[in-house]
Amino acid sequence: MMKFTQLAGRMSALAAAVLVLSACSSLSKVKSDGTTDEPVWPRWDKVTFHKTRGTFPDAGSLVQVKPGLTKDELYYLLGRPHYGEMWRPREWNYLFHFHTPGQGTNGVTTCQFKVLFDRNMFSNETYWHAVDPENATCPPQLQEPATPVQQQQYHRYTLSADVLFAFDRSSEQDLQPRGREELSELVDKLRNFDQLNSITVIGHTDYLGSDAYNQRLSQQRAETVRRYLTAQGLPADKIRAVGMGESQPVKQCDNHGGRSQLIACLQPNRRVEIQVDGYGSR
Incomplete structure (x- = not known):
């Protein structure tokens, strides 16, 4: 540096x-x-x-x-x-x-x-x-990764935040039984990887509430899931948590109808994605 x-x-x-x-x-x-x-x-x-x-x-x-x-x-x-x-x-x-x-x-x-x-x-x-310099070649002669790209595997697992947590909740005490069960099943899969390089836990919310509140909620949920994975024996130094707030919705809903209908419609946006860099799962 x-x-x-x-x-x-x-x-x-x-x-x-x-x-x-x-x-x-x-x-x-x-x-x-x-x-x-x-x-x-x-x-x-x-x-x-x-x-x-x-x-x-x-x-x-x-x-x-x-x-x-x-x-x-x-x-x-x-x-x-x-x-x-x-x-x-x-x-x-x-x-x-x-x-x-x-x-x-x-x-x-x-x-x-x-x-x-x-x-x-x-x-x-x-x-x-x-x-x-202004006449530089960009990027300057990148090297191929030591591990061939075709041998690297990136896995994504998406869990509903409504399954993991009660609505608008984020702490470990708020993790619901079904959510704990799904996380434990994922941990069992990851333990069988021949190589586990990194895990990124990404929290997402819907747009209800302020931007700042949703950013904080998504980060807290990601942190809770990260701690849970660590407590189940996955390496803490390879897991990071990221909150994306409401910035990456997967479904758009109109505002017609009552609040309960809107909350139900926006459910797919409330999620936790777990991205895994690893390969050779048995």
Whole structure:
């Protein structure tokens, strides 16, 4: 990793080298099929996640980005986008750094990466944009992952939050018997994996309530499930919990009818997804 002073020097060089671009990261005119005729790049110094730093991505994860991924799958591979986004954005933007001895500032090349989504929120086109140096090749010669992609398996298990928890609840004491049973069955499956690399627990809510409340509820539910998996013997250092709030609905409902009908209609959006990186289950 770069020292802070090196990073400060590199950012100063970037300020002189980079053209002033639009500060908004969602201005590209994205077509319904997830393509654009002219990608618009946000300013490098308007990063809202990791604050002007961006990240050093994993090369093995980058080569797995392809059309047809969901936002959850992309989040799993690259993390959250580095620029602030509007609700249900059709593009995600990242600021990535790569160690390139003898090239770039302090041996680091900086690139922006954009992923566009179609109207169904599946990834389609991707774009690279050189930041420092301006004529850099982005991405710079990515290496294939040590484990061939075809041997890696990504499994997703979706559990209804209404099965796991009472409505609007999130603590371990609120886990319902059927929910505990389903989680225990999942633990038995995961114990039989020949290799278990990581587990990501992702909480989702419906849109009832404020954004802040739903974000907190989804994170708390994900944390509760993470603790339960750990208590059942799965490795704590390989499990992380993420709350997505109401940002990724799978069903839209109108507001006609009473509240109980609306709650029932929105049920599929209240869920906990468990993404597993592992292979060779017996």
